[in-house]
Amino acid sequence: MNSDSESLQHYFLSWLLTDSGNPRDFKRIERKDTHGAENLLQVTTALASSYREAETKLQTFQLGEIPTVQERFQAVLKRRLQCQTESQPPLFPWETQITDYPEYLDEPAVVLVPTWGWAVQQSNLDLPILLPDSIFRQLLDKCQALITSSSLLGPKLIQAVENFFPNEFQTLNNLAGVVLTGATRSKKLKLPPLEGDYADLQLRQQMLLSLLAAKQLLESLTLYVSSTEPLTRQWLTSLGVLNLRVEYQLQGQVGKLWIQGDLPSKGSIKIQGNGSQIKAESSTPGCLSVELGGVQLNQTYTLTIELKEIDQQPLSFAIIPTS
Incomplete structure (x- = not known):
């Protein structure tokens, strides 16, 4: 049997061992003579012979031999693809030819510097x-x-x-x-x-x-708040807007401070002064509030805001109650 017939046999046998596996689904095999002429009779004869031989060999296969043939075929295919990839490496979309890139850059063209949140x-x-x-x-x-x-x-x-x-x-x-x-x-x-x-x-x-x-x-960091009008303040951060609302409620000569903070991330707020401090914290973004009593006019109280997702020191405000 010549080389063309052997090729047809191998092709037909491999096709039979695939999932589709029905020999009658095989419609047509085209072949060109090495001299450029079509030889339909030889192709038909070789096809019939290959079919009979493949059918005979298929009947002699044991059930355990089919996976072995498949594994052999996969190994051959993998090796061929690997050889083709090594000889003709694929290109990135932006490349028109194979380019060698350095393993590292001595001086990166762009240095990313994180922006401080506050x-x-x-x-x-x-x-x-x-x-x-x-x-x-x-x-x-x-x-x-x-x-x-x-x-x-x-x-x-x-x-x-x-x-x-x-x-x-x-x-x-x-x-x-x-x-x-x-x-x-x-x-x-x-x-x-x-x-x-x-x-x-x-x-x-x-x-x-x-x-x-x-x-x-x-x-912006100094909040003068009167007993007649609440004070609001906004501070832009890398996580979003921090909104503050401060109220001073006067009772005689002594009053209290109420502070609400709408935080763009999980964090805490703390008010302290005159030896006292009140703190509230949350594990989710949203509103927190604190209240400090015994507040005196024209005294300075410190409000500290901490955002857990901003890895820097907290932001501090001075609150000064006025009449």
């Missing part, structure tokens, strides 16, 4: 140019440390930014006066357009921008 609030401030995140974080930390200080706002502004501009006390003092009087957009200051970069500013402009940010932060 610093997202900067986008809500009225600033002509945003401060770099690292500077804003330090400024926010400093302002939180200053909210319980008895100093006036002017000295607080200077203390908040003086570490950024050493040996510039007099200039900072002059510019702090400008910020307090509201002349932050004077033509003499020549503040750059919104699309400018902090690093490109002149030193005095950086000082002014930092003082302006410190003033707004100190005002």
Whole structure:
């Protein structure tokens, strides 16, 4: 039997051993002569011979031999596919040819730096140019440390930014006066357009921008609440908006503070002052409330908000009850 007939036999036998396995479902096998001519008679004769031989061999198979043939076929197919993949590796959708990639990058083109959760609030401030995140974080930390200080706002502004501009006390003092009087957009200051970069500013402009940010932060973190009108405050975080509502209920000369916090994630709120503290926490986002009695007018009480999914220090507010 020639090679073509042997090929037909192997093909037909393999087809018989598949799940479809009905020889009468085999409709047509096409063959081209090696010289380019069709030889239908030889193909038909070879097909009939292959069919009879395959049927005879199939009858001699034991039941345990069929899985062995299938396993052999799968192993051969796997080896052939592996050889084809090694000789012609597949390409990624963006590739037009095989490209060698380094195992690692000495200097990554993009370095992902996580945003500090509380610093997202900067986008809500009225600033002509945003401060770099690292500077804003330090400024926010400093302002939180200053909210319980008895100093006036002017000295607080200077203390908040003086570490950024050493040996510039007099200039900072002059510019702090400008910020307090509201002349932050004077033509003499020549503040750059919104699309400018902090690093490109002149030193005095950086000082002014930092003082302006410190003033707004100190005002946002200091809550003056009267007995006649509740106070609300929002703080934008990387998890969503933190909503606060503060009420001061006066009873004679002594009152109580009631604080409700709508937290964007699980966390806690704590109010403390005069040697007392009350804390509430939750394992889910939503509203928490605390109430502190024995509160006196014009005394400073500290409200601390902690969000468990922001892995940084809590955010602190100063609450000052007024008549």
